[in-house]
Amino acid sequence: MLEQTARAGTTTTWTAIRKRLPALMNLHRDDESVLLWLVNDDRDQSEPLLSDLVTVGDRQMHPRFPTIAEQLGVSAGRSSTQERSTWNYEVLKAHQHWRHRRRCQARTNRVGTWLHGKRRPRRCVGGGDESDRNALKSAQ
Numbered sequence: 001m002l003e004q005t006a007r008a009g010t011t012t013t014w015t016a017i018r019k020r021l022p023a024l025m026n027l028h029r030d031d032e033s034v035l036l037w038l039v040n041d042d043r044d045q046s047e048p049l050l051s052d053l054v055t056v057g058d059r060q061m062h063p064r065f066p067t068i069a070e071q072l073g074v075s076a077g078r079s080s081t082q083e084r085s086t087w088n089y090e091v092l093k094a095h096q097h098w099r100h101r102r103r104c105q106a107r108t109n110r111v112g113t114w115l116h117g118k119r120r121p122r123r124c125v126g127g128g129d130e131s132d133r134n135a136l137k138s139a140q
Contacts, residue, residue, distance in 0.1 A: 006098035
């Protein structure tokens, strides 16, 4: 869902996420942070953070973004101005990175394991470079 949000060049809120993913309806606030961390934990280090696309209010930085970013190795800065600047930059990077990526119907990552107790295979639609196709073959 966050990859789709990035491709569309938008952000989302937990309210919207819960509407699209009813399994998360009763997710505790502390578990939201864990889930945001897990979404990014399996990313390739060259990929931007996806958790930055989850906002509060009218496209405002999620208050836990700086902590999650720091845990994932992205320095968010020390002042609120630096944190907002880092957040804006990460949102821009996510939008640019995912705009031209192929679409995957399901990501194999720890989020699926955390939610469903098992990993789901990665099934992709569209192009992709040869390393993507090889990774898909080896996952099947």
